[in-house]
Amino acid sequence: MNVRAYVFGITAALFVLVMVIYLLRRRRLRERHAVWWMFAGLLALIVGVFPDSLEHAARAVGIELPINLVFFVSITLLFLVSLQHSAELTKLESRTRDLAETIALLELKVRDLTEQRAEESSEDEQSEPDETLGTDDGTGR
Amino acid sequence: MKARCYDAAMGTALEQTLIVMPAYNESHSVARVVTETRETLPGVTVLVVDDGSSDATSTLAREAGAVVVTVPFNLGVGGAMRVGFRYALEHGYQAVVQIDADGQHDPRTVQALLDGLDTHDIVIAARFAGEGSYVMRGPRRWASWVLAKAISRTARARLTDTTSGFRASGPRAIALFARDYPAEYLGDTIESLVIACRAGLTATQVPTAMRGRAGGVPSQGPLKAALYLARATLALMFAYARPKSRAPQTSEVSS
Numbered sequence: 001m002n003v004r005a006y007v008f009g010i011t012a013a014l015f016v017l018v019m020v021i022y023l024l025r026r027r028r029l030r031e032r033h034a035v036w037w038m039f040a041g042l043l044a045l046i047v048g049v050f051p052d053s054l055e056h057a058a059r060a061v062g063i064e065l066p067i068n069l070v071f072f073v074s075i076t077l078l079f080l081v082s083l084q085h086s087a088e089l090t091k092l093e094s095r096t097r098d099l100a101e102t103i104a105l106l107e108l109k110v111r112d113l114t115e116q117r118a119e120e121s122s123e124d125e126q127s128e129p130d131e132t133l134g135t136d137d138g139t140g141r
Numbered sequence: 142m143k144a145r146c147y148d149a150a151m152g153t154a155l156e157q158t159l160i161v162m163p164a165y166n167e168s169h170s171v172a173r174v175v176t177e178t179r180e181t182l183p184g185v186t187v188l189v190v191d192d193g194s195s196d197a198t199s200t201l202a203r204e205a206g207a208v209v210v211t212v213p214f215n216l217g218v219g220g221a222m223r224v225g226f227r228y229a230l231e232h233g234y235q236a237v238v239q240i241d242a243d244g245q246h247d248p249r250t251v252q253a254l255l256d257g258l259d260t261h262d263i264v265i266a267a268r269f270a271g272e273g274s275y276v277m278r279g280p281r282r283w284a285s286w287v288l289a290k291a292i293s294r295t296a297r298a299r300l301t302d303t304t305s306g307f308r309a310s311g312p313r314a315i316a317l318f319a320r321d322y323p324a325e326y327l328g329d330t331i332e333s334l335v336i337a338c339r340a341g342l343t344a345t346q347v348p349t350a351m352r353g354r355a356g357g358v359p360s361q362g363p364l365k366a367a368l369y370l371a372r373a374t375l376a377l378m379f380a381y382a383r384p385k386s387r388a389p390q391t392s393e394v395s396s
Contacts, residue, residue, distance in 0.1 A: 030188070097216055097324055099221055100212055100214060100220070101212070101220060101223055101224045101227060103213055104190075104210045104211060104212045104213065105210060105224060105228060105231070107210070107211060107229060108208070108209070108210045108211075108228075
């Protein structure tokens with residue numbers, strides 16, 4: 001392996017790690033989502049710095065072409081992250097639904113209360129009907 | 142059991158009944174259906190759940206005398222119905238009857254549904270149980286046959302029309318559905334029944350005649366029907382795959 005490829009591999013892995021840490025520090029990535037990407041970056045860095053480790057690992061699990069191990073691990077990782085995202089999305093959707101339902105019911109309650117109050121205030125001011133018009137449904141009191 | 146004794150003593154009066162009407166862009170029919178329902182069933186409260194409509198559904202329903210809840214965006218029938226069940230639970234209604242806003246469901250059947258609630262938790266108005274001339278063919282018919290067989294087994298009762306949206310729920314069903322009512326496709330009909338029956342609630346059916354829809358045509362065509370069969374089967378499988386939900390403890394109602 002030539003030096004350029006060696007440096008390129010390490011640079012790419014470092015870039016991933018720097019990105020993840022940057023986003024973490026800026027709080028634009030939560031820890032539980034960042035863990036997977038950190039893990040991927042670290043693996044890439046290890047393999048980049050010690051290319052022999054990849055060959056040892058491949059032999060250990062019985063894979064003839066070491067690059068296939070890279071593909072396998074990458075795809076598995078992406079699959080798991082994607083699955084986690086689907087689960088998170090489901091959770092968010094169900095929370096959104098809960099909120100929408102609650103808002104709808106609260107809105108109805110607010111409407112009822114406002115109307116009730118408007119009625120009460122118009123009863124109070126029955127003697128001065130002109131004032132009722134002026135105070136605009138009583139909410140301005 | 143105690144809740145049921147209470148029901149029998151009080152009778153499920155119309156004042157304690159909430160008609161829930163999910164409506165999504167139904168401005169052409171909602172006012173007429175609300176008016177008809179209120180005339181046929183004096184004393185009943187009609188709750189129209191405006192499921193994120195972009196037309197005048199809310200205003201028209203309110204003018205026709207319904208209580209209107211407006212959901213901020215479209216949730217589907219399941220979401221709209223859970224709003225109804227939550228409202229019923231909060232306000233102490235003893236029965237919830239779901240009626241479509243498009244005028245397919247005849248409000249005169251409601252009394253029969255409510256009578257059924259004296260002995261069961263859920264009463265479905267079934268479209269092919271003798272009355273009316275509702276016919277299905279091809280895959281759509283096989284689908285409803287498979288669904289009916291499977292759900293009847295779970296419910297330990299003969300149910301022939303499990304996808305009917307015209308149904309009544311008693312206090313135990315209201316408490317369960319206010320918490321757990323699926324919003325998925327077909328979830329509001331098939332899965333909700335499976336959830337209820339697996340939680341130990343009882344279901345039965347009464348025959349009803351369906352009327353023509355006020356607008357739009359029911360989706361037909363062999364391809365659509367086949368797709369429906371597949372989705373219905375999938376919905377049923379998912380419903381059984383989920384863990385059982387436990388029936389809520391109905392506290393003794395002391396008046």
